Amino acid sequence: MGTKIVRICLSALLAFAIAKLVFGPLFFVLWPGLYWGWHYLSRRRESPEPGAPRLIAEQQSPVVAVANRRSVLRRIIRIAGVVIVGWIAASVLLVFIALELGQRKAEKARSTVHPGMTVAEVLHSVTGWIVLGAYTEAPETDPDHLPAVNLGFHSELNKFTHFDRMRGEDRELSESETLVLLHQKLGDRYSWRFRFTFINITPQHFSFKVVFDKDGRVQEVRPVYGWD
Numbered sequence: 001m002g003t004k005i006v007r008i009c010l011s012a013l014l015a016f017a018i019a020k021l022v023f024g025p026l027f028f029v030l031w032p033g034l035y036w037g038w039h040y041l042s043r044r045r046e047s048p049e050p051g052a053p054r055l056i057a058e059q060q061s062p063v064v065a066v067a068n069r070r071s072v073l074r075r076i077i078r079i080a081g082v083v084i085v086g087w088i089a090a091s092v093l094l095v096f097i098a099l100e101l102g103q104r105k106a107e108k109a110r111s112t113v114h115p116g117m118t119v120a121e122v123l124h125s126v127t128g129w130i131v132l133g134a135y136t137e138a139p140e141t142d143p144d145h146l147p148a149v150n151l152g153f154h155s156e157l158n159k160f161t162h163f164d165r166m167r168g169e170d171r172e173l174s175e176s177e178t179l180v181l182l183h184q185k186l187g188d189r190y191s192w193r194f195r196f197t198f199i200n201i202t203p204q205h206f207s208f209k210v211v212f213d214k215d216g217r218v219q220e221v222r223p224v225y226g227w228d
Contacts, residue, residue: 102200
């Protein structure tokens with residue numbers, strides 16, 4: 001029982017260390033793989049004839065001992081190979097799952113936006129995004145202050161975030177405060193464009209764009225696309 005507990009703890013620690021360095025969810029694949037690999041190796045290292053006197057094992061010739069060590073080494077290599085192949089397969093599978101879920105999330109958010117909606121209605125409807133890039137077709141008047149705004153979203157607090165250059169830190173904004181900031185930065189009587197970006201665990205993210213007309217209503221909702 002004590003050996004089993006030690007095996008569970010050590011395999012969990014090793015799996016956690018590898019997953020922490022490589023990819024977090026791999027822990028759930030590496031832990032059982034390392035545990036059962038260790039269990040298999042321990043059983044194979046036991047005497048080939050259970051119940052035989054220990055004296056027989058101790059009286060083995062040097063040639064047999066070397067052969068046994070080589071056999072153990074081959075088993076270790078096989079186990080390591082299985083773990084590595086399993087890890088690669090799990091990584092590929094997790095990437096495909098993350099991409100599929102990420103695209104579905106973006107598509108679901110896009111489906112909430114319809115032509116004729118106001119800016120406030122779009123901000124209230126679209127959720128799950130990480131970055132919102134908003135810009136306008138207004139002519140550039142100040143090269144140091146481009147007519148564009150980058151926003152983040154804190155889903156737990158239902159707050160928008162904006163980096164304040166004057167303070168040098170992020171500000172939390174309510175929906176009404178965000179609308180005021182957008183009108184202040186982008187100006188009125190010009191077409192606006194929003195790009196909602198949804199980030200997942202892979203390098204590829206998904207976005208879609210919303211085009212507003214000069215009256216501040218949705219004119220077009222463009223398809224979801226992936227980018228690196």
